Amino acid sequence: PMSLTNKTALVTGSSRGIGAATARGLAAKGALVAVHYVDNEAAARETVEAIENDGGRAFSVRAELGTTGGVHELFLGLEQGLKERTGQTTLDILVNNAGVTTPAGVAPEDVTPEDFDRLFAVNVRAPFFIVQRALGLLPEGGRIINISSGLTRFASPDQVAYSMTKGAVEQITLHFARHLAPRGITVNSVAPGITNNGSAVFDIPEAVEQMAQFSAFKRVGEAVDVADVVTFLATDEARWITGAFIDATGGTLLG
Ligand code: NDP
Numbered sequence: 001p002m003s004l005t006n007k008t009a010l011v012t013g014s015s016r017g018i019g020a021a022t023a024r025g026l027a028a029k030g031a032l033v034a035v036h037y038v039d040n041e042a043a044a045r046e047t048v049e050a051i052e053n054d055g056g057r058a059f060s061v062r063a064e065l066g067t068t069g070g071v072h073e074l075f076l077g078l079e080q081g082l083k084e085r086t087g088q089t090t091l092d093i094l095v096n097n098a099g100v101t102t103p104a105g106v107a108p109e110d111v112t113p114e115d116f117d118r119l120f121a122v123n124v125r126a127p128f129f130i131v132q133r134a135l136g137l138l139p140e141g142g143r144i145i146n147i148s149s150g151l152t153r154f155a156s157p158d159q160v161a162y163s164m165t166k167g168a169v170e171q172i173t174l175h176f177a178r179h180l181a182p183r184g185i186t187v188n189s190v191a192p193g194i195t196n197n198g199s200a201v202f203d204i205p206e207a208v209e210q211m212a213q214f215s216a217f218k219r220v221g222e223a224v225d226v227a228d229v230v231t232f233l234a235t236d237e238a239r240w241i242t243g244a245f246i247d248a249t250g251g252t253l254l255g
Contacts, residue, residue: 013098105158193249216251
């Protein structure tokens, strides 16, 4: 039997990239996965279809995070999708993955209050209230996994505002790990390094070669490299890990 049979999962931002690979990883172990997206309906549909073609179960949910009402919209779709398929709204596994980045970076001198507020609205405010809203749905043995970044431990001035949001995400992990331990729920952070999410820069061999140098293994991460770590944390085998920062950067932080 697969280790996540009869479990349910929500992976925010799982139409593409690390989230899509995570949705597929959880579904491959038997979980019913809610594939969340905002704009890219076709990509969300492709992720659901890929899961179904592999014999798994998934459904998509649209919600715009970082807006008033976004989290409410997310949970209406989630609870309806779960109820239709399981007769309940129990959510065993929550992966806070959706995030916005400043891809090319912005010099600290040039960060605007609007950029800053947008980063915090999507990357911090949304996951906090998603966790708060999920508290009533998570059973004993539940799992929360928050996607951070190696940039909380690797100075990169052009990504200071983004990195600040990930520092805040790690605080969600610390404090909720304590809060939820009495219920047997674990809360952990997974920090990717540079990871191929299918965006255009990963089609430029010279750029990939440069980015590869940050990893001790001298390659960029693939989405599945991170997804496999997240999937492990969701299993019962990871029950003794909580409040942890899991370095999934391929050795980028070794210095
Ligand atoms: P992508 O940019 O490839 O995908 C982002 C996902 O989030 C998409 O599913 C997108 O939906 C969704 N999303 C974005 N903004 C919103 C929003 N406002 N409301 C709802 N959904 C939204 O992400 P990655 O795979 O690159 O990154 C995933 C996570 O990993 C992020 O938290 C990121 O910060 C972190 N990370 C990534 C690294 C990397 O090198 N890739 C490195 C370190 C950390 P849609 O498809 O509909 O647009």
